[in-house]
Amino acid sequence: MAITIHPRATWGRYVITNRAHAEAPPEVSDNPDWDPRAGVFIHYRGGGIPGSDYPDEEACQRDIALVYTEHTFDDKFNGDIGYNFLICRHGNIYEGRGYERGEANQRGVTPEGWLRNANFFSICALMRADHVAGETLLRTFRALIQHLRETRGTGPAIYPHSFEYPETACPGNLHMYAKPGSTIDPNFPWTGVGDIYVYAAQRWVNETYQDVPGYVRCPEHGRTGWSTVHSLTQALQHELGISPVVQSFGSATFTAVKNRNRLPAQESNSNLIRIYNSALWCKGYWNDPDLDDWTLESQNSLERLFGDAGFAYTDDALRTRMWPHICKALLRMDQFKLVPGGDPTIRRVQQRLNQRYVAQVGIPAMSLVPCDGYYSRDVQQGFLMSIQHEIGIDLGTINGNFGPGTQAGLRGRGSQPLSGDLRYLFRAACYFNSLTQQPAYQAGDLDTDVETAAHTAWVRAFQHFSQIPQTGTNDYTTWAQLLVSCGDTGRPATGCDCITEITPARGQALYAAGYRIVGRYLDEHIAPGDPSYLGKALKPGEPRTILNAGLRLLPLFQWNGTALANFTYDKGYTQALRAHEKSVEHGLPPGTCVYFAVDYDALDADIDSDIKPYFRGVADGLAATGNRYGYGVYGSRNVCTRVSREVGARWSLVSGMSWGFSGNLGFPLPENWSFNQIREFDFQPGWGLDHDVWRDGGDPGVSSLVSG
Structure with a gap:
């Protein structure tokens, strides 16, 4: 990797004594053991000088000159600066001893038998004890290490100067990066800048509880996440x-916090105080760097969290009653601040859910919902629990599921004229679903019982978009469509899909039942005779049979597609070539849209890492064959929306019947939905069918065949 290393002369000019030596190229090592093929040691400048924030490059160069003077004062570094290279916050790399022998790693050997000063390069960051590394400095470390590996054969080891040398605190706040696998290790993906206080919490909780039965260590990298809050939860339990x-904050933990009945300000257990302080840092609330004491900053942060969740901390009875809920929220990844891109109106609804249904009603199964301005899975579950209460379901049986009791309540109380809290919840559901609706639902309609023209118009527009009866009212079908991805599974639909061959008799049966298009698979990657073989591939002549029955064909393609490992760019490219081949073989006309399946609950991280590259491979594979065919996406609402917007899928076939998928909870229908798969059932004995709503004006499917 090409990098720029500034020669010694750039800083040597600021040396007062021995300037000529300082400016000269580094002397060749006379150490016969010098062979830096093990790795690197990471150092920092250390100490603290008021105002030493390295405001410009000259300040950095002058400080390196000072390092040289310190290192040559008593000849302890063999008459030269001890470091091979020095890096500054501006992204510059300065030559010290260069590629010659370093002297700064401390004498001795590593557990692997490597000589610390002879088999490692030493790299020093111009950072004082109170400094925090920024992205520029860390990326420069990463680039230099990669350069040393590529040009000097340096090995993968990355050690802090303090490794097996506890007499030093070096490299200070760089400790979290001074190890293999960190963000400065070019053999691993860049993961960004860590937080020194989160890192301190991670180190403390691992060191303190590593021998506790059941404890699982969290990574020590300064980035908060589920692994960190799970470790803190286990510490709390102990x-x-x-x-x-x-690794969960369940009912036993909740009860234990409740029975202890102590807010942090009254807590005498120093470890509990440290857990609460650490959790506040991980939650993104600025706190006292000294985690051992519950300080005014700690208290202010906790009070802000109470307020962000929708509660007034000044209410003595309320804060005591809500503390177990707040404690649980502290030890989860839910956010209670309005996050970038979050909607203030959604946040206001979220806070009202907490105030009304957690604090006032006290639904036993309900936890605090996030207050980040996003309609997410956890918000959806709390929202459904709130509706269950308002339609009369007993508190002890409320569970957040869209089951028979909830459906019955929505057909009854929910479909009558609404007022008060249930009216508010219906309108909140409208607002949650307005992300793909234009015009958007008016926030002002949330707080009135008046049936405004804007409210009614939006409901009708939503019903039209979702292809349900346009009543303009809160009927059951509209409630269902607002709340779950499958909607009203009993509503009629003209689309279907299956793995079963469509014979003339089956085609006639489908047509008689009101279906007008059927989805069939172009291919199957499993060979006959394999126990997993389904025989789902479209048979020769079957497309003509389908069309002769008065139906249209919806072509699907799925080679497995049920796990993250099934998705790579190369697989997408290869499968696109196969889809093209089979489409031509079956006579599908140019312009036909083939749907490629993501048949599992892919998370956002999966979509970014593998699903999008897979679909880029699909796009490139189809382009390589002349773009005779287009591509669509089958998957959850979130998968369909993101692949369509970010990669370019033409149409979406939504797996709406998988209403429990996280990708279907809290996400509206994609703008380009053409089919919504809402129910699976046995159409005839031994013949399973998926019931798909086919959108008017959507993908027309295949209505004719061509040859060649």
């Missing part, structure tokens, strides 16, 4: 007498 500890 301090409250729960054994063995587990």
Whole structure:
């Protein structure tokens, strides 16, 4: 990797004594053991000088000159600066001893038998003890390490100067990066800048509880995440007498916090205080760097969290009653601040859900919903629980599921003229679903019982978009469509798909039942005779049979597609070539849209890492064959929306019947939905069918065949 290393002369000019030596190229090492093929040691400048924030490059160069003077004062570094290279916050790399022997790693050997000063390069960051590394400095470390590996054969080891040398705190706030696999290791993906206080929490919780039965260590990298809050949760459980500890804040933990009945300000257990302080840092609330004490900053942060969740901390009874809920929220990844891109109106609804249904009603199964301005899975579950209460379901049986009791309540109380809280919840559901609706639902209609023209117009527009009866009212079908991805599974639909061959008799049966298009698979990657073989591929002549029955054909393509490992760019490209081949073989006309399947609950991280590259491969594969065919996407609402917007899928076939998928909870229908798969059932004995709503004006499917 090409990098720029500034020669010694750039800083040597600021040396007062021995300037000529300082400016000269580094002397060749006379150490016969010099062979830096093990890796690198990471150092920092250390100490603290008021105002030493390295405001410009000259300040950095002058400080390197000072390092040289310090290192040559008593000849402890063999008459030269001890570091091979020095890096500054501006992204510059300066030559110290260069590629010659370093002297700064401390004498001795590593557990692997490598000589610390002879087999490692030493790299020093111009950082004082109170400095925090920024992205520019870390990326420069990464680039230099990659350069040393590529040009000097340096190995993968990355150690902090303090490794097996506890007499030093070096490299200070760089400790979280001074190890293989960190963000400065070019053999691993860039993961960004860590937080020194999160890192301190991670180190402390691992060191303190590593021997507790059931405890699972969290990574020590300064980035918060589920692994960190799970470790803090296990620490909390241990301090409250729960054994063995587990990685979830369940009913036993909630009850233990409730029974202890102490807010942090009254807590005497120093470890619990440290857990709460650490959790606040991980939650993104600025806190006292000293995690051992509950300080005014700690208290202010906790009060802000109470307020962000929708509660007034000044209410003594309320804060005591809500503390177990707040404690649980602290030890989850839910956000309670309005995050970038979040909607303030959604946040206001979220806070009202907490105030009304957690604090006032006290639904036993309901946790605090996030207050980040996003309609997400956790918000959806709390929202459904709130509706269940308002339609009369007993508190002890409320569970957040869209089951028979909820459906019956919505057909009854929910479909009558609404007022008060249930009216508010219906309109909140409208607002949540307005992300793909134009015009958007008016926030002002949330707080009035008046049936405004804007409200009615939006409901009708939503019903039209979702292809349900346009009543303009809160009927059951509209409630269902607002709340779950499958909607009203009993509503009629003209589309279907299956793995079963469509014979003339089956085609006639489908047509008689009101279906007008049927989805069939172009190919199957499993060979006959394999226990997993389904025989789902379209048979020769079957497309003509389908069309002769008065139906249209919806071509699907799925080679497995049920796990993240099934999706890569190369697989997308290869499968696109196969889809083209089979489409031509079956006589599908140019312009036909083939739907490629993501048949599992892919998370956003999966979509970014593998699903999008897979569909880019699909697009490139179809382009390589002349773009005779287009491509669509089958998957959850979130998968369909993101692949369509970010990669370019023409149409979406939504797996709406998988209403429990996280990608279907809290996400509206994609703008380009053409089919919504809402129910699976046995159409005839031994013949399973998926019931698909076919959108008017959507993908027309295949209505004719061509040869060649």
